[in-house]
Amino acid sequence: MLFIKEVGNNMPIDPEFMNKSTVGEHNGHKIRGEVKPPLKLGVHGTSVAVDHDVCNGDGICISVCPVGVFDWVDSPxxxxxxxKSDPVNEPACVFCxxxxxxxxxxxxxITEI
Incomplete structure (x- = not known):
């Protein structure tokens, strides 16, 4: 028997995320949008924003970042x-x-602000 996991709408990060209200902070960065753990986790960061509801946790951003902006955060x-990949060192971003x-x-x- 095949089981299919419900994964949401598979849409990229909302380009208007900055217009959403700030609902909290995590590891020194802001969180925007709806947050209802464990299903809705919002957009983490500002100049380096990661939509935790879209992130698939493959870690490619961690491996390609030359300045170590990202680290892992649990999202059980x-x-x-x-x-998820979390922009814990957002101020270090060189906007590459x-x-x-x-x-x-x-x-x-990425938004240069």
Whole structure:
């Protein structure tokens, strides 16, 4: 028997995420949008924003970032993955956009502010 996991709408990060209200902070960065763990985790970060509801936890952003902006954060029970990439060192970003270009699910948006 084949079981299919419900994974949401498979849409990239909302380009208007900055217009959503800030609902909290995590590891020194802001969280925007709806947050209802474990299913809805919001967009983490500002200049380096990661939509934790889109992130599939493959870690490509961690491996391509030349300045170590990202680290793992646990997300137990989320339908896509039990860990997410988190912009814990957001101020170090040099805006090379390697993470944004390599993210296979388009969960990252870099904004020079």
């Amino acid at each position: 029970g989320h339908p896509l993955s039990d860990r 956009r390697a993470c944004e270009a390599q993210c296979p699910v388009q969960a990252i948006k």
